Amino acid sequence: MNSKLLTDIITSPDSNNTITKSDLKKVFLRSIPMEFTWNYERQMSLGYCYAILPVLKKIYKNDPEKLRDAMVRHMEFYNTTPFIITFPLGITAAQELENATNPDFDVDQIATVKTAMMGPLAGIGDSFFWGTLRVLGTGIGTSLAIQGNFLGVILYLLIFNVPHFLMRYAGTFLGYNLGTGFLKKLEQSGSMQLLTYGAAIIGLMVAGSMTAEMVYLTLNIPVGVGKTATTLQAILDGIVPGLVPLGIFGLVYWALKKGMKPLTLTFLLMIIGILGAWLGILA
Template sequence: MTEKKVTKKELNQIFWRSFALQGAFNYERMQNLGYVYTMIPVIKKLYKEHDDQVKALNRHMEIFNTTPAVAPTIMGISAAMEEQNANNPDFDASSISAVKASLMGPLAGIGDSLFWGTFRVIAAGIGISLATQGNIFGPLLFLILYNIPNIFVRIAGLKLGYRVGVNSLERIQREGLMDKIMAMTTTVGLVVVGGMVATMLKIETPLKFNLKGAKVNLQEILNQIMPNMLPLIVTFIVYFLLKKKVSITKLTLGILAAGIIIHWIGIL
């Protein structure tokens, strides 16, 4: 019997379809419909019988959720495992779903740290710094800086996932390398956020008062104690409210209202 094999054509289709991963996001099974959509070309190529195609599609209808940029890595592994299942009657098809479930969490941790916590923050910081100067290239530079690593990881991850299958990623997870990568990327992201608070959040007080005939500038005193103390305090307040599950909408409106009132009073 001729061996059934996934070709470059199907892998290219997975890559392009992966951008629609969250197009049908739902709160029951999250990204499952988008995942099924990416796997359709592979399933049609490997399984000619209608019942076999239905079984394969149902396999990928299970809950799935990970960072979109790293999803093609898992999709490549799924394609490799579907290929093994189509060629080997003794292959355990349930392992395909098991591998997806075991990898989507650890890879999401890495993906979130890299893309939401690091690349997006750095790209936004550079783009905003230009935009605040009235440079129209600011938003464009943000999109460029963010999407270069995004697209690279999608392409490289898809090829890697299909080429090495499941064994290499299982070894990486077993040896604890994923936890180390997550820790490093999280640290970089926090450093970048701290730098943005100090350089881009401008909060100063104009309060001045006389103390036994001497004029005292409150902002100068705060700067001597700790430069950018007020931005740091406001950041911690916002973080505390987020930890208390205050909604983003209420928090945003509250900050706007408080800013207007405090500025009108003359405190800030």
């Protein structure tokens, strides 16, 4: 990697708002335990906020209210491949710096760009690390381990983790430098609104896909008798596939907007699922 890319120091008009190589290294190190705080409510949000926090504290150190808003902003739902999480973290750092120094910056772009990257990065990262690198390392390590060679364990760890940490480290600086230069070009060309609109569309597509893939509910209510008998689920799927999960998602979203606690809602859904299965309403 170009050494200049790693040693560049981007300074804003306010000398207090300076992101250095040292700051980005803190982001890299704090990204390592990203999965330790994974949870079902917001998944990687807490780890993401923890990783970006040193940069936020430096950028907004003279404005506690903006620091609070930034921390809340990065506690929103987020999930992607942890091995390349530093790439969006670097871009986020660049966007937060731009937000602190540019009064015309649209702060909603930060969440929009993050969400737009979530799906594509997950597809690339999962395919490479889980689907390729892990299988390769396991194959080589296992072939030696079954012969009683302890080198198999070491080789597995090296084959998987050396590329992982190199990519994680480089992704921090690559994301930051890309984000800084890209934002300036967009501002100069006047294409920022177009980017935001496109990223918002991608983000909605990602959220919709996650709803269809991660929400499971099958109604087991019979309709009709004899050979013509079917189920309510089959009828609804014939009208709009995935209509029932979408309806449940809408109800959960509405309940959260009304102020219901996520934990309370989780237990309520568990009770409904158990009772529905026991009564035969849910398959």
